[in-house]
Amino acid sequence: MSTPFLEVRDLAFAYGRGAARRGVLSDVFLDVERGSVVGLLGPNGSGKTTLLRIVAGVLEPAAGTVRLDGRPLATLSRRQLATRVAVVPQETRATFDFSVLEMVLMGRYPHLGPFELEGADDMEIARRALDDTGTLPLEQRSFATLSGGEKQRVVIAAALAQASDLLLLDEPTAALDLRYQFEIMSVLQRLNATRGTTIIVSTHDMNLAAALCQRLVLLKQGQVLAAGRTEDVLTPENLRALYDVDADVRFHDRAGHLTVVPIAARP
Numbered sequence: 299m300s301t302p303f304l305e306v307r308d309l310a311f312a313y314g315r316g317a318a319r320r321g322v323l324s325d326v327f328l329d330v331e332r333g334s335v336v337g338l339l340g341p342n343g344s345g346k347t348t349l350l351r352i353v354a355g356v357l358e359p360a361a362g363t364v365r366l367d368g369r370p371l372a373t374l375s376r377r378q379l380a381t382r383v384a385v386v387p388q389e390t391r392a393t394f395d396f397s398v399l400e401m402v403l404m405g406r407y408p409h410l411g412p413f414e415l416e417g418a419d420d421m422e423i424a425r426r427a428l429d430d431t432g433t434l435p436l437e438q439r440s441f442a443t444l445s446g447g448e449k450q451r452v453v454i455a456a457a458l459a460q461a462s463d464l465l466l467l468d469e470p471t472a473a474l475d476l477r478y479q480f481e482i483m484s485v486l487q488r489l490n491a492t493r494g495t496t497i498i499v500s501t502h503d504m505n506l507a508a509a510l511c512q513r514l515v516l517l518k519q520g521q522v523l524a525a526g527r528t529e530d531v532l533t534p535e536n537l538r539a540l541y542d543v544d545a546d547v548r549f550h551d552r553a554g555h556l557t558v559v560p561i562a563a564r565p
Contacts, residue, residue, distance in 0.1 A: 309363075333490070335486070336499070387468055390450075397441065400441075451481065
């Protein structure tokens, strides 16, 4: 039996100490195969973002282990981790007036030595990432002048320029209108299909998860409620237990995936 690309075992995490201690994750198990797309679904406060931050190495768990390609995450240096895991946050603000190309070149920093400048190879990798996300024509534009959907695609391009094995996205379509939501989903589907990028995405959008993800993990109050293939996990019974709502779940022939229609909140 092959070892999963990402293994999370018996994970626990809490914020604060003493009387102020607030448990966020408890007994979390997760397996992610190389080249797969996994979605994290759950209500606000269920621990989705915290789990992503632990996998990214930003937070240290109170208990449990995380292994990437068989190696404990805790044994990787910051630089090593940055070459293996890339993160796309909910929102990115540039402090200075960077161009799109400059923003994407920042993804090459983990591969450069101290005081080393980007070379021709780095430029090529950055422009390839821009091309893969459909943003190459924007490379000389100011990042600050872009639309929400364009900014998100550029941030994904920067993550791709890191040449990492694992891409983590936290609510990538949360602040976008419907057209840009479709654009981001198409970009992620294409990256997974053409590059084999392993993707974990946290989202509240059940239909995005159904369209994009091969597997789902449902988190409630910091614990895994259900995990498995999307068609097995995305059921009315699980959504009732997760969100306390009644929902209609069925396969949509034209969309080519399951669709979810919330019906009513349960009394």
